[in-house]
Amino acid sequence: MSAKHTHISDVLVIGAGLAAERSAIEAAEAGLSVIILSLVPPRRSHSTAAQGGMQASLGNAAMAKGDNPQIHFEDTVKGSDWGCDQEVAKMFTETVPSMIRQLDYWGVPWNRVTAGKKKLPSGLEVEDTKDREGLITARDFGGVAKWRCCYTSDGTGHTVQFVVDTVVCKLGIPVHDRMEAISLIHDGETCFGAVARDLRTGDLNVYLAKSTVIATGGAGRIYAASTNAVINEGTGGAIALSTGVVPLGNMEAVQFHPTGMPPVYILMTEGARGDGGYLLDKNLHRFMPDYEPKKKELASRDVVSRRMVQHIRAGYGVDSKFSTQQHLWLDIRHLGRQWVWTNLREIATIATNFNGLDPAKDLVPVIPTQHYTMGGVRTNKDGFAYGLKGLFAIGEAACWDLHGFNRLGGNSLAETVTAGYIVGKQLAKYTLGATQTFNYKLIEDFVKKEEERIKNLISGKNGRENVWEIRAAMQTAMMDHVHIFRTGPALEQGVAKLQELYRRSLKIGLRSSGQGANPELAQALRMPGMLRTALCVAYGALMRTESRGSHFREDYPKRDDTNWLKRTLAYWKEGADLPTLDYEPVACPYMPPGDRGYGEATAGPKK
Amino acid sequence: MGRQLTISCFRYNPNIPGDKPRMQDYKLEEYEGMTLFVALNEIREKLDPTLMFDFVCRAAICGSCAMLINGRPRLACKTMTRTLPSRFTVMPLPVFKLIGDLSVDTGTWFRNLQIRTESWIHTNKKFDFNALEVRMENKTAEAIYEPERCIECGCCVAACVTANIREDFLGATGINRVARFILDPRDERSNAEYFEVVGNEDGAFGCVGIMACADLCPMEIPLQENLAFVRRKMAAAGLKLQFPGVKIS
Ligand SMILES: Cc1cc2nc3c(=O)[nH]c(=O)nc-3n(C[C@H](O)[C@H](O)[C@H](O)COP(=O)(O)OP(=O)(O)OC[C@H]3O[C@@H](n4cnc5c(N)ncnc54)[C@H](O)[C@@H]3O)c2cc1C
Ligand code: FES
Numbered sequence: 027m028s029a030k031h032t033h034i035s036d037v038l039v040i041g042a043g044l045a046a047e048r049s050a051i052e053a054a055e056a057g058l059s060v061i062i063l064s065l066v067p068p069r070r071s072h073s074t075a076a077q078g079g080m081q082a083s084l085g086n087a088a089m090a091k092g093d094n095p096q097i098h099f100e101d102t103v104k105g106s107d108w109g110c111d112q113e114v115a116k117m118f119t120e121t122v123p124s125m126i127r128q129l130d131y132w133g134v135p136w137n138r139v140t141a142g143k144k145k146l147p148s149g150l151e152v153e154d155t156k157d158r159e160g161l162i163t164a165r166d167f168g169g170v171a172k173w174r175c176c177y178t179s180d181g182t183g184h185t186v187q188f189v190v191d192t193v194v195c196k197l198g199i200p201v202h203d204r205m206e207a208i209s210l211i212h213d214g215e216t217c218f219g220a221v222a223r224d225l226r227t228g229d230l231n232v233y234l235a236k237s238t239v240i241a242t243g244g245a246g247r248i249y250a251a252s253t254n255a256v257i258n259e260g261t262g263g264a265i266a267l268s269t270g271v272v273p274l275g276n277m278e279a280v281q282f283h284p285t286g287m288p289p290v291y292i293l294m295t296e297g298a299r300g301d302g303g304y305l306l307d308k309n310l311h312r313f314m315p316d317y318e319p320k321k322k323e324l325a326s327r328d329v330v331s332r333r334m335v336q337h338i339r340a341g342y343g344v345d346s347k348f349s350t351q352q353h354l355w356l357d358i359r360h361l362g363r364q365w366v367w368t369n370l371r372e373i374a375t376i377a378t379n380f381n382g383l384d385p386a387k388d389l390v391p392v393i394p395t396q397h398y399t400m401g402g403v404r405t406n407k408d409g410f411a412y413g414l415k416g417l418f419a420i421g422e423a424a425c426w427d428l429h430g431f432n433r434l435g436g437n438s439l440a441e442t443v444t445a446g447y448i449v450g451k452q453l454a455k456y457t458l459g460a461t462q463t464f465n466y467k468l469i470e471d472f473v474k475k476e477e478e479r480i481k482n483l484i485s486g487k488n489g490r491e492n493v494w495e496i497r498a499a500m501q502t503a504m505m506d507h508v509h510i511f512r513t514g515p516a517l518e519q520g521v522a523k524l525q526e527l528y529r530r531s532l533k534i535g536l537r538s539s540g541q542g543a544n545p546e547l548a549q550a551l552r553m554p555g556m557l558r559t560a561l562c563v564a565y566g567a568l569m570r571t572e573s574r575g576s577h578f579r580e581d582y583p584k585r586d587d588t589n590w591l592k593r594t595l596a597y598w599k600e601g602a603d604l605p606t607l608d609y610e611p612v613a614c615p616y617m618p619p620g621d622r623g624y625g626e627a628t629a630g631p632k633k
Numbered sequence: 634m635g636r637q638l639t640i641s642c643f644r645y646n647p648n649i650p651g652d653k654p655r656m657q658d659y660k661l662e663e664y665e666g667m668t669l670f671v672a673l674n675e676i677r678e679k680l681d682p683t684l685m686f687d688f689v690c691r692a693a694i695c696g697s698c699a700m701l702i703n704g705r706p707r708l709a710c711k712t713m714t715r716t717l718p719s720r721f722t723v724m725p726l727p728v729f730k731l732i733g734d735l736s737v738d739t740g741t742w743f744r745n746l747q748i749r750t751e752s753w754i755h756t757n758k759k760f761d762f763n764a765l766e767v768r769m770e771n772k773t774a775e776a777i778y779e780p781e782r783c784i785e786c787g788c789c790v791a792a793c794v795t796a797n798i799r800e801d802f803l804g805a806t807g808i809n810r811v812a813r814f815i816l817d818p819r820d821e822r823s824n825a826e827y828f829e830v831v832g833n834e835d836g837a838f839g840c841v842g843i844m845a846c847a848d849l850c851p852m853e854i855p856l857q858e859n860l861a862f863v864r865r866k867m868a869a870a871g872l873k874l875q876f877p878g879v880k881i882s
Contacts, residue, residue, distance in 0.1 A: 192753035380666075543648060
């Protein structure tokens with residue numbers, strides 16, 4: 027077979043989501059040639075699914091008065107449970123306001139401040155003043171001191187991705203969609219590009235570049251129930267991990283969003299609670315104030331999710347008509363039909379489409395659901411991946427480490443464009459000074475290796491394991507053993523199951539012929555990498571004997587700053603069936619570890 | 634026990650030498666809340682791993698999964714099987730290039746559309762990192778958001794009589810896209826400049842008015858109103874080009 031086409035550019039961006047495209051713009055504007063690869067057309071990337079909004083301290087709305095980057099910084103650090111990189115959080119919070127305004131300049135139709143007195147669902151009266159009218163407004167979100175979540179209805183990701191993509195079109199940056207990177211080409215020191223499989227034809231392609239950017243989004247689909255798109259399989263991180271020299275950082279830090287809607291687990295945005303929605307139990311009692319008197323439904327996501335599961339465990343869950351798993355209710359009826367069908371229109375439509383419910387008059391079933399991958403390809407604050415020169419990572423695929431152990435809602439979209447800009451500049455600078463070298467033998471070897479894998483999967487040389495069965499078993503193991511509440515023994519069992527599945531994944535044989543752009547082959551090629559990723563999550567969680575942010579160990583329920591103010595680095599050595607874990611210290615130069623002001627430390631359990 | 638469903642699928646993979654277009658039946662048992670997303674994945678995982686189709690968000694917001702379901706262009710992910718008879722057909726969208734089975738290349742089609750209509754903000758202003766944003770009425774922002782909601786699924790194009798016979802027709806989605814920029818005060822293009830793009834038979838004047846698109850839009854975008862809006866603007870611009878002195882509001 028051998029590679030069908032070879033493409034050469036200065037910069038190769040793997041991914042076409044917001045992080046990817048924003049960094050590509052920066053590189054192209056520096057005069058570099060850029061190629062973007064993506065599983066899907068850019069406008070179908072998962073970023074378009076983001077609903078609620080983007081955090082930036084513009085301070086325009088009445089409830090945003092007095093906001094500034096410092097307060098945003100403090101909220102972010104608290105949200106992260108002091109797990110984030112504070113240098114990164116500083117840079118980010120200072121840059122993000124101009125990013126929002128640049129998006130406005132490019133065409134995002136941000137909702138604006140309208141002057142006048144308003145009564146909030148809480149009963150509070152506020153006034154938006156004339157001097158701010160027409161500036162970009164904001165809504166409330168979880169874990170924040172000020173309203174700073176900028177939005178366009180509840181289709182923020184959609185409008186932002188569409189607008190950023192218009193700039194990519196305008197600059198003429200080529201996008202090769204339906205082109206999946208399946209391995210990185212490197213010599214253990216430098217990354218030279220990637221081998222990719224064409225999802226239209228099945229052909230292998232080679233992409234060579236001075237700089238390669240991993241911007242492939244999250245890995246939610248290692249879990250059975252996730253709010254993520256079905257393409258979020260973490261393949262970018264997996265191919266970096268497979269190099270043996272690039273570590274994934276903090277993979278045990280997985281966010282569970284309080285309001286996934288069963289049975290499909292599509293997200294009901296946090297904006298619903300931000301705008302004044304409640305969580306109710308089987309007695310239609312609003313229970314969050316019992317646990318979290320200060321922030322109520324708007325404590326950080328890790329806290330609200332735990333409280334919900336705790337409340338269900340205490341016997342207050344609602345029986346589901348779909349499964350044995352109980353749920354709770356999201357109530358936004360009191361916001362009024364006008365509000366629901368204007369500002370929360372997307373989720374109202376989703377509730378109608380998938381559950382036949384009208385949230386203006388019906389309660390919506392919700393349950394905490396896997397939502398965000400805080401961990402990822404570990405980089406320094408300029409976005410350079412650890413371990414390989416010429417390799418960068420940004421967005422959800424990266425551990426730049428803005429989010430530590432819990433990401434604040436609205437900080438992720440904001441991260442994508444801000445990192446795209448900041449890292450984009452650094453990567454342009456690096457690339458302008460780099461020279462391209464072509465080691466044909468090395469490239470050929472990498473292509474051969476992939477061809478060999480494909481041949482063996484088709485012939486069944488290594489075995490006849492069924493890829494779909496292995497995937498389903500992995501997703502169930504993650505649900506059963508590596509979820510919101512974790513314990514040592516359960517994690518141990520989980521790791522053992524995943525190891526067994528990993529060994530089986532090396533013996534997959536196709537049911538079909540594997541010809542052309544065969545979907546079974548695509549899944550089979552990803553499967554060992556997905557299991558390695560899952561093992562990084564499970565094993566990292568097992569070894570971290572403390573609770574921090576979204577990582578909650580029932581057997582170690584306290585945060586332990588003496589021993590665990592550190593970041594996990596997971597490496598995968600050739601031939602291993604477990605990651606090798608290493609740790610690096612987390613510095614707190616601006617804000618020493620303290621109390622978050624919400625969560626188990628301050629509020630007691632339900633009496 | 635649920636109904637026994639028979640899903641009759643179009644099959645053809647142009648990349649496999651010797652493959653021929655055909656319909657193939659798959660039988661499965663229906664259960665509560667089953668969508669076509671669930672059903673087609675079940676077919677792939679249990680019955681036929683070669684079946685090609687596209688899902689991304691499975692939430693009816695990314696536009697990946699449009700196909701002809703019993704002859705009607707719809708998003709498969711939000712189509713509940715209970716709304717269909719126990720035997721139904723699924724076919725790929727027409728107009729777009731076939732990739733294989735139910736998968737079509739909407740991506741390339743829409744990319745070309747963006748480029749042909751220059752769908753980006755045209756402005757001579759420079760972005761100033763230190764300046765406040767330009768003020769805008771919230772009403773205006775909401776008006777822009779309405780057409781901006783298009784998810785580029787291609788349902789309107791597949792249903793369009795003109796698009797099925799004229800390869801270069803922009804379709805309702807294209808005209809809607811242009812409406813979005815006309816509504817946006819940040820775009821400095823004049824009506825005459827838009828006229829260059831859509832003031833012809835491949836644009837606003839190609840539509841023969843059957844308006845199958847309007848009922849089919851899964852986002853319920855008012856395609857008909859947007860077409861009328863663009864036509865009015867273009868008719869005015871057209872007149873102005875012909876009779877430069879004429880004053881038209
Ligand atoms: C339902 C939902 C709602 C959300 N709402 C919000 C919100 O309101 N506010 C907020 O801040 N955050 C929100 N988030 C989180 C946020 O949307 C994501 O974290 C963010 O959009 C990720 O962007 P990204 O650019 O890193 O990746 P994505 O947008 O996921 O893009 C990944 C890209 O990589 C490509 N890709 C992947 N693997 C490969 C490969 N191997 N080869 C080639 N290409 C590949 C894909 O095709 C895609 O183009 C939400 C998330 C979900 C799930
Ligand atoms: S999968 Fe996204 S619209 Fe159907």
